[in-house]
Amino acid sequence: MASEIIAPPVRERPRLLLVEDDAGVRRSLQLLFRARGFDVRAYATGAALLADPLTRDACCFVADFRLEEIDGIEVLARLRKTGWSGPAVLITAFPSADLSARALAQGFGQVLEKPFREHALGDAVARLMGAGQATAQS
Incomplete structure (x- = not known):
């Protein structure tokens, strides 16, 4: 009698949306988040992200x-x-108090200034997801 091999259930990776117009930065962040266990949907434009039903x-x-x-x-x-x-993080090379206030009012949980250390963005996402809040305040 042959023994059956039963594979453990496949755990879906949580889907993260990324919109960044700089191809190099987008690819780097995509790799960062994949390494942290996410299924990353990356887009060069906001319109492309909004047109995708998988978002x-x-x-x-x-x-x-x-x-x-x-x-x-x-x-x-x-x-x-x-x-x-869901929770959201805004990244920008053009920080200002006004921009941060607008972003937080819209529901971003954190605004990070470029350039930032890789772990800062990954940690912000983990913290906001751990909080289970759509609009966590920083």
């Missing part, structure tokens, strides 16, 4: 602020209008 079941959103068509804050606003309520 609705994502657990987290990371966005660059300055994008060509619509900025990262507007992308989150549009995601929220679809009912998506």
Whole structure:
């Protein structure tokens, strides 16, 4: 009698959304988050992200602020209008108190200034996801 080999159940990786217009930065962040166990959906534009129906079941959103068509804050606003309520992190090379206030008011849990250390972004995502809040305040 042959023994059956039963594979353990496949655990789905949590889906993370990333929108970053710089291809090199996007690829680097994609690799960072894959190494942390995420299924990363990466986009060069906010419009591309919003057009993808696979975004609705994502657990987290990371966005660059300055994008060509619509900025990262507007992308989150549009995601929220679809009912998506996960945590979000905004990254920017153009920080200001006004930008941070706008981002937090829209529902970003944290705003990180570029350049940042890799672990800072990964830790921010982990902290916000651990808090289980769509709009954690920093």
